[in-house]
Amino acid sequence: MQTPRPSPSAINKARAQHQQSTKGSWNKGRWMLLLLALVCAAPVIASYLMYYVFKPTGGTTSYGALIEPQRPIPGELLVTDEKGQPMPLTAMRGKWLMVIVNGSDCNEQCATRLYFMRQVRALQSAERERVVDVWLRTDDKPVSDVIKNAYPEPDTRMFVADQKALAQWLPVSDGTQLTDHIFLVDPNGNLMMRFPKNPDPAKIKNDLAKLLKWSRIG
Structure with a gap:
């Protein structure tokens, strides 16, 4: 029995779902990288603030x-x-x-x-x-x-x-x-x-x- 070919609309729908999933994964990964960068930079930022804007007790x-x-x-x-x-x-x-x-x-x-x-x-x-x-x-x-x-x-x-x-x-x-x-x-x-x-x-x-x-x- 020959497997029926998906209709063009079904292909387009699947393609859109894949693109949306890929875009979501990419955005999530980008935010994770940004968060990681901020965590790594936090000590440097804190040091800079304490160095130039420090306040005594x-x-x-x-x-x-x-x-x-x-x-x-x-x-x-x-x-x-x-x-x-x-x-x-x-x-x-x-x-x-x-x-x-x-x-x-x-x-x-x-x-x-x-x-x-x-x-x-x-x-x-x-x-x-x-x-x-x-x-x-x-x-x-x-x-x-x-x-x-x-x-x-x-x-x-x-x-x-x-x-x-x-x-x-x-x-x-x-x-x-x-x-x-x-x-x-x-x-x-x-x-x-x-x-x-x-x-x-x-x-x-x-x-x-x-x-x-x-x-x-x-």
């Missing part, structure tokens, strides 16, 4: 002022190191940098900020090796032996830099000047934060501790 904003938009270390910004050799400041990328600007005479305000930076760094315990204190000197006059001995390399670096170039990179708040602030630069070389004049070192420590905890770079 209590829901208040960070103590330091976040610098927006980012200001990377200018590629043309050259400094002179402790041995009198020129180098781009971008060579310091890879570490968290706490930065001050002052003349080489280092007045009382300068000495206080150097002390604060040293204490903040020391209080990071095992994480302190990820942090370098940087004093950008606006002249090439000699630094006193007392300061050199109190803040030795490599924990503290003392570079000579052009004050005008620094002023173009480092923003100040209203009513202050470049020498009033401690700045924080991330390991990617981006200026991230500016702390206020006459800062509270305990609050600087808290900001830095959270950044070191939530970001594994540097």
